[in-house]
Amino acid sequence: MMEECNLVHFDQQVAGHDKLMLMSTNDLIVVKPCKKRELDFYQDALNFPDFQDFIPECYGTVRAATEKDLKLLDKSELDDGTVKLDNNQTSDHILFQSKIITFRQKFKPHFNIPNLICSQNLCLENVLHGFTKPCILDLKMGSLLYDQDATEEKRKRMINHSVTTTSSTLGLRFSGLKVYNSVQRRYATFEKKYGQSRTAENIIDALLGFLFPVSIYASNAEKDAKYITDKTDQDDVKKEKIPTKYSKWVIECFIDTIKEIRESIIEHPNLQLIGSSLLFIYEGDRAAADSTWKQMLEEDDIPENKELKADDDDLSPKMCDIRLIDFAHSDWHADRKDQDPELVKGFDNIIALLEDCLKRQRQEKL
Incomplete structure (x- = not known):
């Protein structure tokens, strides 16, 4: 008998207005309400396979199987953060128009989901899967923050957001972040106001605070943070900072x-x-970082002619990941021969900032 599957609130979101949801039976998929433009973006992206590794995998569009459930999904505020799904349907496939992903082939026996009727709620890979205590940074890229469909009032508001923050000066902005201190065993979360108050001069300190949670840079940001203590903490849990070699590898x-x-x-x-x-x-x-590091070293010793099992490769724990996300205002149909220089500037600047973080790590023994 198929286990009951619900949609539950996704509590790891650090930025954005969307009410993201998870399947209650696993954390492999995030369900995100979307507009047609974002759906079109993912569909058009299928024509650019070289770009697929840089974005979450899209498995199609889903909605709850009843009108009552759909209304719950579409509500701006959920009463209890839970939406029940109909389990009377037993197909193993979710359709993405011409693209059909057979989940059981890829994730068996880790994934179990009923068939869900197509609608405009994106079914996306949960890129946080595989992490025990993920540290997360949402970095808004580019200086242009509105599309051609924006109202005049929104254009003015977005232009103001850009020129009064590092979006204009650096082509990037901290949108939200959540970082875990492995010594104090607690999360620190920072909302949009923190990112909006960063400047070209002090954004490097904010980035260092994110990358090195047990450092003076993280301590200096304490007044701007909200804290969540790890309720699962135990006396025998390893309360030590992440080793320098791990952090260096992650930044690289x-x-x-x-x-x-x-x-x-x-x-x-x-x-x-x-x-x-x-x-x-x-x-x-x-502890999770130690385990993953050990596994990575063991995999490096595996002979080239011996292949890893697909399931092990897909579901193994991760040390780090980075993806492009949020395409509600993006598309593949710009009529131009050169990429937006302000967007490229943002990528150049974050690369330079991270390289500076590596230098600071060596100099200050972070």
Whole structure:
């Protein structure tokens, strides 16, 4: 008998207005309310396979199987954060128009979901899956924050947001972040106001505070943070900072991937990213980081002629990840020969900032 499947509130969101949801039976998929433009973006992205690694995988569009459930999904405020789904349907497939993903082939036996009727709620890969205590940064990219459909009032508001923040000066802005201190065993969350108050001069300190939660840079930001203590904490849990070599490896991975994304968007000038973000994720739990690091070293020793099992590769724990997200105002149909220089500037600046973080790490032994 199929286990009952609900939609529950996704509590790891650090920015944005959307009410993101998770399947109650697992954390493999995020359900995100969307407009047609974002759905079209993911569908058009299928024509650019070289870009697929840089965005969450899209498995289609879903909604609850009853009109009552649909109304709950569409409500701006959910009463208890839970939406029940109809389990009378037993198909193993979710349709994305011409694209059909057979989940059981990829995730069996980790994934179990009833068939859901198509609607405009995106069914996306949960890029936080595989992390124990994910540290998350939503970095808004570019200086243009509105599309051609924006009202005059919204255009003025978005222009003001850009010129009064680092969106205009650097082509990027902290939109939200959540960082885990592995010594104090607590999360610190920072809302939009924190990012909006950063300047070209002090944004490097904010980035260092995110990358090194047990540092003077994180301590200096305490007045701007809200804290959530780890309720599952135990006396025998390892309360130690993330080792320097782990952090260095993570930052280098971030830099390498951002360079690849930068190159890709330049090669696709027709790609117009407006209000999109780079989502940074790294493991903040010391024990989980140790385990993942050990696994990575073991995999490095695996002979080239011996392949990993697909399930192990897909579901293994992660040390870090970075993706482009949020495409409600983006599309693949810009009529131009060169990419937006302000967007490219943002990528250049975050690369430079991360390289500066590596230098500070060496100099200050972070």
